[in-house]
Amino acid sequence: MNLIERFFSLPLLAKDLLEQAQNPRTYLLRVVYALMLYGAALFHYADLNNSGAAAGLASLGRGREFFQLLVNVQTLAILLLLPAMTCGALTVEKEKDTLALLLLTKLSPRTIIVEKFLSRLLAMGTYQLLSLPLFAIVYGMGGVELSGILWAVGGLFCLTIVVASVSILCSTWFRTTAEAFMMAYGGLVVLSGFLFIPVMMLRQMQYARNPGFQSGFPPAGLQENGSVVRIAVGIQALIFSAVFLGIAARVLVPRAFVPARNLILEWFQFLDRFFNELNEQTTGGVVLIPDGETLPSFQPVAWRETRKKSLGTFRYQFRILMLLLAPLVLVIAHFMTDGRNDFSSPFRGFPVFFWSVTVICLIIHSTGVIASERIRQTLDVLLVTPMKSDDIVLAKLSGVRRLIKILSVPFVVLIGFQGIWTGYVVNRSRFTNDPNFWLELVPATLGMMIYMPVMMWIGFQFGLRLRTQMQAVLATLATVAAICLLPLQLAVLSDVYGLPGLRWIRLLSPLLTLFSSFNGGVSREFQRLQWPDWVLWSAVALIIHFFIYGIIWWQLRRNATKSFSRIVHRSEK
Numbered sequence: 145m146n147l148i149e150r151f152f153s154l155p156l157l158a159k160d161l162l163e164q165a166q167n168p169r170t171y172l173l174r175v176v177y178a179l180m181l182y183g184a185a186l187f188h189y190a191d192l193n194n195s196g197a198a199a200g201l202a203s204l205g206r207g208r209e210f211f212q213l214l215v216n217v218q219t220l221a222i223l224l225l226l227p228a229m230t231c232g233a234l235t236v237e238k239e240k241d242t243l244a245l246l247l248l249t250k251l252s253p254r255t256i257i258v259e260k261f262l263s264r265l266l267a268m269g270t271y272q273l274l275s276l277p278l279f280a281i282v283y284g285m286g287g288v289e290l291s292g293i294l295w296a297v298g299g300l301f302c303l304t305i306v307v308a309s310v311s312i313l314c315s316t317w318f319r320t321t322a323e324a325f326m327m328a329y330g331g332l333v334v335l336s337g338f339l340f341i342p343v344m345m346l347r348q349m350q351y352a353r354n355p356g357f358q359s360g361f362p363p364a365g366l367q368e369n370g371s372v373v374r375i376a377v378g379i380q381a382l383i384f385s386a387v388f389l390g391i392a393a394r395v396l397v398p399r400a401f402v403p404a405r406n407l408i409l410e411w412f413q414f415l416d417r418f419f420n421e422l423n424e425q426t427t428g429g430v431v432l433i434p435d436g437e438t439l440p441s442f443q444p445v446a447w448r449e450t451r452k453k454s455l456g457t458f459r460y461q462f463r464i465l466m467l468l469l470a471p472l473v474l475v476i477a478h479f480m481t482d483g484r485n486d487f488s489s490p491f492r493g494f495p496v497f498f499w500s501v502t503v504i505c506l507i508i509h510s511t512g513v514i515a516s517e518r519i520r521q522t523l524d525v526l527l528v529t530p531m532k533s534d535d536i537v538l539a540k541l542s543g544v545r546r547l548i549k550i551l552s553v554p555f556v557v558l559i560g561f562q563g564i565w566t567g568y569v570v571n572r573s574r575f576t577n578d579p580n581f582w583l584e585l586v587p588a589t590l591g592m593m594i595y596m597p598v599m600m601w602i603g604f605q606f607g608l609r610l611r612t613q614m615q616a617v618l619a620t621l622a623t624v625a626a627i628c629l630l631p632l633q634l635a636v637l638s639d640v641y642g643l644p645g646l647r648w649i650r651l652l653s654p655l656l657t658l659f660s661s662f663n664g665g666v667s668r669e670f671q672r673l674q675w676p677d678w679v680l681w682s683a684v685a686l687i688i689h690f691f692i693y694g695i696i697w698w699q700l701r702r703n704a705t706k707s708f709s710r711i712v713h714r715s716e717k
Contacts, residue, residue, distance in 0.1 A: 156246075156256060160263035169615060170267075176622045177225070178274050181217055183633030185278050188213050207285030214278055215296050221271060222303050223332065228621065230264040230311035231324040232614035234396070238319060239519050239612070243400050253396040257389055261312050268304055295374055302381040307332060309385035309392075316392040317399055320519070321614045322508055329504075335384065412460050445529065445539035450546055468501065468554045476561060494558055495588065495658060502551045506596060507620045509547055510603030513540045515613035527714045534705035541604060548596045555592045559585055587657035590690050595654055598693060599624060601700035608704070608711055628655050651685050652692065 164170045188210060237243035246256065279293055310331050314324040423430070440447035472494060517523040529536065563585050602623055606616040635650035650656065709715070 154259050154262070156251060156259040157263050160260070161266065164263070164267060169619065173225075173618065173622055174270065174274075176626055177221065177271050179633065180625060180629055181214075181221075181274060181278070183629055183636065184213065184217050185210070187632060187636045207282045207287040209287075210285060211279075211282045211288045211293070211296070214275055214282065215300070218272065218275055218300050219303065222268065222300065222307055224621070225271070225618075226264070226268050226304065226307045227311045227325065227328040227332070228614065228618050229267060230308050231315050231328050232321045232612065233260040233264060233312060234315040235318060235321040235324050236612055236614065238400070239321070247397065247400060254393040257312060257316070257393045257396060260315075261308055261389060264311070265304065265308050268308070272300060272304070298378065299374065302378045305385045306335070306381045309388040310335065313388045313392045316396050319402055321612070322512055325508065325614070325617065412463070415463065443539060445526070445531070445536060446542040449540060449543035464550055465553055468498070468551070469557060471497075472554060472558060495555075498551075498554050498558070499658065502596065503599065503624065505547060505551065506544065506599045507603050507617055507624075510541070510544050510600045511607035511616035511620060512613050513544065513604055514607050515616060518611075519613075523712070527712060533709040533714060537604075537705050537708050541600065544600050544604075548600065551596065552592055555588070559588055559592075587686055587690075590686075591654060591658045594690055594693050594697060595658075598697050598700065601697065601704055604704055605700065608708065628653055651689055654693075657686065657689060 234243065237246060247253075251259075279297075282288055283290065283293060311324070311328045314328040314331060315321075318324040318327060440451075475494075514523070517526055526536065526540075531539070599620075603616065603620045606619045606623075607613065610616045610619060631649045631651070631653040632655070635648075638649075
């Protein structure tokens with residue numbers, strides 16, 4: 145083998161690409177992403193051109209709105225999908241005990257990191273290529289220059305490199321995929337502050353020279369310094385990526401055989417020591433609710449899931465609640481002391497924040513119920529437990545159900561306070577007569593009670609059937625996204641092709657029931673009717689919607705308990 149062949153020989157990259165090509169999940173995720181991308185484009189195009197015969201002419205010169213939508217969707221896809229695709233690059237090798245064999249080859253740690261990085265980068269590049277026809281349509285609509293499209297493509301490329309490098313570093317440093325997954329998102333949040341420091345500084349410089357300057361994002365709004373800002377952020381992103389990949393190459397061998405750690409439990413134990421010392425100094429060691437150390441009587445599996453996990457004891461649950469409730473309580477206190485009675489504005493963002501945290505926590509916890517037993521090689525021990533299969537399933541999910549209760553408290557506080565404030569303070573009455581008020585609070589309450597268990601059972605199903613937790617996480621995320629967006633996309637297609645009978649399928653999307661401000665909510669379809677009729681039909685639509693998802697909840701639970709023995713090859717006899 146000559147020098148050129150040796151330089152371009154990338155066996156680990158070829159192996160990863162071949163494995164991705166042979167995995168049906170790769171093509172399934174691409175199809176789901178294409179449906180989401182083109183569905184969002186069709187949805188926006190239908191709203192943009194709702195003037196019948198003049199629809200084609202109405203879109204001329206309005207490509208900038210379409211362009212911003214595409215860039216936002218691509219950015220969101222990179223931030224959500226790429227960490228999930230990359231965090232398992234090396235943690236899967238550690239979980240399967242194959243990283244030692246990989247280190248015994250002639251590949252250096254730097255080569256291993258680079259080839260793993262390129263395999264995920266190329267995989268994400270296939271997703272980005274799907275948007276090329278849409279960018280061509282945007283350019284044909286007008287309102288966007290070719291230089292703007294090229295700058296956007298360059299920015300997405302830099303963002304892809306940064307996210308992939310951070311995820312590779314987390315995959316190298318941590319022992320399990322779940323730890324790398326969580327810390328990658330946390331690292332990206334911290335890193336975003338450093339990347340946008342030049343943007344903020346140049347905005348202040350531009351505002352100092354021109355007080356009438358309107359700041360905005362993306363940095364193209366900087367009239368004179370827009371190119372400078374883009375180049376500065378791009379160079380800074382590439383430097384950070386090179387540093388992260390270099391650190392990953394240096395720590396690959398030292399971190400290859402570290403024992404598994406529960407970082408959340410270690411953090412809670414650190415807080416325990418801090419608060420115990422503070423309690424000893426202030427109150428002399430008074431404990432209001434001590435944790436019992438009793439052994440299980442008849443439910444050992446449920447006891448292990450609820451007592452020996454991070455979220456088992458009362459003090460850990462209380463701290464998680466305080467972490468979620470602190471922003472809400474601060475906002476409530478601020479607006480109560482502000483003297484204004486309009487609470488609609490600050491409370492629009494909290495459901496999005498709470499549901500984002502809920503989706504991530506439930507998916508990671510539910511998919512890891514069985515995957516953690518496979519990783520620790522304790523699944524066989526669990527299967528020989530003298531319990532029925534359905535009892536084992538329910539006992540293993542007892543920790544997830546407790547997590548659902550914890551995550552429900554912020555929603556209860558938000559919905560209860562909004563209802564009391566709107567009904568008693570704003571409207572000066574015991575019960576408000578505004579139907580939109582009830583069409584917002586009631587679906588939010590029912591959604592909290594039904595959607596969370598549905599996500600739990602979907603995650604458990606994928607965690608039971610797929611080999612690794614990362615595959616289960618990606619499949620669950622894709623399923624949840626399809627449930628939320630596919631009905632809306634089908635409704636858009638029905639409007640485009642003149643099929644009015646399919647437009648009602650949009651009412652199946654949970655987005656319309658959870659966020660009434662999203663596309664007008666459920667009541668948008670019926671507000672053309674008279675006052676009592678549109679309220680009645682909106683209520684009927686909500687009843688049918690939650691009845692369908694209740695059936696889905698029951699069917700998922702029934703299927704999981706009945707098929708558990710068959711999937712894990714356990715004989716009830």
